Amino acid sequence: MGRLAPSAAEVARRIADQEISCEDRVASRLDRIPRMDKDVHAFLSVAKDEALEKAREIDKRVRRGEKVGRLAGITIAVKDNICVRGMPATCGSKILEGFRPPYDATVIERIKAQDGIIVGKTNMDEFAMGNTTQSGAYGPTRNPWNLERVPGGSSGGSAAAVAGGMVTLALGSDTGGSVRCPASFCSILGLKPTYGAVSRYGLIPYANSLEQVGPMARRVEDLSLLYEIISGHDPKDSTTSRRTAPHGRRPAGVKGLRIGVVKELFGEGTQKDVSRLVLDATGELEALGAVVGDARVGNLGYALAAYYIVAMAEASSNLSRYDGVRYGASVEKGNADWNEAFAATRTECFGAEVKRRIILGTFVLSAGYYEAYYLKAEKARDLIRREFERAFKKFDVLLGPTMPVLPPKIGEKVTPLEDYMIDVNTVPANLAGFPALSLPVGFAEGLPVGMQLMAPHFEEERLFTVAASYEVRA
């Protein structure tokens, strides 16, 4: 559907040239949301009036002959853990009910500066802890391709909004695969940028050393446009790099590009149809002139455990800020003392998975266990980073399935550990900090399958080239 629609850049140009009205364009997209979203439930809040007002303002500026931004008239959905001034930001949790941030995240400031239209906030797993968008306090999001299936997570609302044609672009956040997993399950594109490429200022934190805000789109051109706009150094986030966004160094095509198929990413839990479609897509890249070979990345067996240990440790610290005193929900508990009052709010307002991760994170950081778990996990992390650096000496891009399985059914009963296991292919990029992109490569049993492309740090352009070559291959 989206493949034939005009690109975001083309829409912005038509608006700037007064070929179409921004208000009409935005209104037509907004009309689609209630129709689609009554079944999908991608949005937690929609800011219809604000979006239309912004669109009218853009039209006025165009008529006055003023220049408008590169995202003029482009509708954008934002995951509910990214702060937009005056809009709710629940993180999918009851504990942030009623919270409206008084400031914009840096990524939002940059989108607004380019006249992007933020239409609403999207559903997610509570505090981004999940891969199905079922664990939030506000009900599950459904996969627009099959309403009985999950859209992936934790940025499932953003992915479903893009896949359902409710918006052109969306922002997610990716701590261990939370942009790439739902992109894969919803048959769209999603990018986890290099750690430090995009500001995290205004992203409500879960695991700071792992997460990045990432763009989601139906076309590669749109994905790279949004990435270009949100990336770059930010004085408000000291982990952002000054060497970001090497725009213009994009390879012309895949001809001669060395692509490594990572055998370890086709592990025993990988479904046959998933492997087949990813290998078929690899064959197509080879037919386009890529030099395809087998890549070996050692020590990946440590990745999943190391990821969860580090993520939970950081979560236990990050989530200690929710005390019911300064913002969000607060449970009234008579004359309770400090500790009892905190516990009352936290116990009532955090969901089961969040509590589990806080407690596990507290455990792995506690005296006597820190060396055995947290320190070992950090060592594993460094080992994995070096393994990938070695592999990137031989290959320009590495690939494998994004998710080893097709989207599970909504409500399927699994243990927490079984649930964690399907993140096995996405977590290495977060541990090692390099960029990774999921692109759709077909359907099995009517359900989307995504392929994950990975490149060395700050080489996002290579990922866009490979994805774009595949996109236009026919």
Place this chain on the structure above:
Amino acid sequence: MSRRTRTTVTPEEVRRLASLSKLSMTRQEEERLREELTSILDYFRVVDGVPATGGGVRQRQSAETLREDEVRPSDPEGVLGGVPRKKGRLVRAPRVF
């Protein structure tokens, strides 16, 4: 490091962790969590295999990221706007003693 081989979590340990995390739970919840923690921590022991000579722990911050210490505009009304319980411009908090 002798504790490394240990995977069983005791009910007392669950209660201690819950208390440190400022969470309270029923006996039934404690028991379910104890079982879950045991199986998850057992899986986490995979990292025991990381060679001692293997990776190091990286420092990920550099001094160039420091910025000037200067006054910038802020929005005290906006920040206070989200406080659940207030008395005028004061934040109401639970008693400490």
